[in-house]
Amino acid sequence: MLVEYLFEMSPWTLGLIMLTFVFIVSKTLTKTDKKEVVKYDEVPIEFKKYQNADPQKKSILVMSYNIMAYNFTKYEWFPHCDPRFLETKYRAPRIIAEIENLNADVLCLQECDHDLFLEFYKANLESLGYNTIFNIANTNRIVTNIIAYKKNVFQQENWEYLDLNEGLDKLDDCFHKHKEALIINLTHYESKQIIQIVNTHLFWNPEFEYVKYGQISKILKHIENSNKENYPIILCGDFNAIPSSNVLKYIYKQTPVLTANQKGDFNKNKKYIEKFYNESLHKLPLRSAYDCYKLDEFKKTSDFAENHPDFTTYTDEFIAATDYILFTEDLDLLEILKVPTNNNEVKSKKLPNAIFPSDHLKIAARFELKSKK
Numbered sequence: 001m002l003v004e005y006l007f008e009m010s011p012w013t014l015g016l017i018m019l020t021f022v023f024i025v026s027k028t029l030t031k032t033d034k035k036e037v038v039k040y041d042e043v044p045i046e047f048k049k050y051q052n053a054d055p056q057k058k059s060i061l062v063m064s065y066n067i068m069a070y071n072f073t074k075y076e077w078f079p080h081c082d083p084r085f086l087e088t089k090y091r092a093p094r095i096i097a098e099i100e101n102l103n104a105d106v107l108c109l110q111e112c113d114h115d116l117f118l119e120f121y122k123a124n125l126e127s128l129g130y131n132t133i134f135n136i137a138n139t140n141r142i143v144t145n146i147i148a149y150k151k152n153v154f155q156q157e158n159w160e161y162l163d164l165n166e167g168l169d170k171l172d173d174c175f176h177k178h179k180e181a182l183i184i185n186l187t188h189y190e191s192k193q194i195i196q197i198v199n200t201h202l203f204w205n206p207e208f209e210y211v212k213y214g215q216i217s218k219i220l221k222h223i224e225n226s227n228k229e230n231y232p233i234i235l236c237g238d239f240n241a242i243p244s245s246n247v248l249k250y251i252y253k254q255t256p257v258l259t260a261n262q263k264g265d266f267n268k269n270k271k272y273i274e275k276f277y278n279e280s281l282h283k284l285p286l287r288s289a290y291d292c293y294k295l296d297e298f299k300k301t302s303d304f305a306e307n308h309p310d311f312t313t314y315t316d317e318f319i320a321a322t323d324y325i326l327f328t329e330d331l332d333l334l335e336i337l338k339v340p341t342n343n344n345e346v347k348s349k350k351l352p353n354a355i356f357p358s359d360h361l362k363i364a365a366r367f368e369l370k371s372k373k
Helices: 002-008 011-028 088-102 114-127 206-226 246-251 266-279 344-349
Strands: 047-049 058-066 106-113 130-133 143-150 154-163 180-188 194-201 233-238 286-288 323-328 332-337 363-369
Touching: 058 088, 058 194, 058 233, 058 323, 088 114, 106 114, 106 194, 106 233, 114 130, 114 143, 130 154, 143 154, 143 180, 143 194, 154 206, 180 206, 194 206, 206 233, 206 246, 206 266, 246 266, 246 286, 323 363
Parallel strands: 058 106, 194 233
Antiparallel strands: 047 332, 058 363, 106 143, 130 143, 154 180, 180 194, 233 323, 286 323, 332 363
């Protein structure tokens, strides 16, 4: 989101703004008319199926969702939205209802408020059978990434926090963006297969493509170097990058395309993107679960940019697909959650609105695991 520029302020300035905002919101909350509430069982959950599951194998459903932090829900940033539907007490229960209805085995949530997670989301996720991991050590951050997994489906092996500032900020101050990745290894009880789940949220500003390019290269090279056992990998997140971007080209091991008319400092973009491409090109067999969304079958294609959904976020200022579920090809993709790109409520009222509680839409993919003997 563009409002992530807040994180570039000093901690004291940021803290004062947030305290003032929370105080004002707490004093002005009004009850939402119950007639406006649309039950989630009235919003269909539809999947695009690519192949049937093998009864001899097991599958898992993984969801990725930028749930929009309440500190970012100022009416000035979403003038199209009825202020009632920006309120935390309206949005947060609906987000939990979405999660409950989809009933995924793994959740990767981005832009989750630290305090709201501890006060509301954590207990509600646990009541739905999830264990949660998150990093809350960095007090200069007001939001965090969350990985949650069904405790009756997986056994947690180990997890780590990857600071995306570390190392990169020595190249240029612009890389200091307080971004992170969470990495967890989970053993699937039934198949005994260990999988690696990664969740991240890359820098937002389109003028600094080299920053998010550096961030994704750091993540993938870290995974490549640390995953010595070659566990299957599922990487979720809001990459703040469209399918035709150099960020996606890096994932697909394609040469970056740099033009003088692109946004931002061309010289810096060229310098650092070429540096990461030449020095840190990864070898992971990754692809996006949604790169054949507009096709009838899931196959190898060079047109991955054109075949992603038209958008996963839809606001006054930005309409694009920026949310992804990547996976290594030792997993079989069975189906993906359909994105409501033709929904009249989305196109006429934008996001968020009475039905969809975030400025992003959730995405999900089901993968088949190979049983270990």
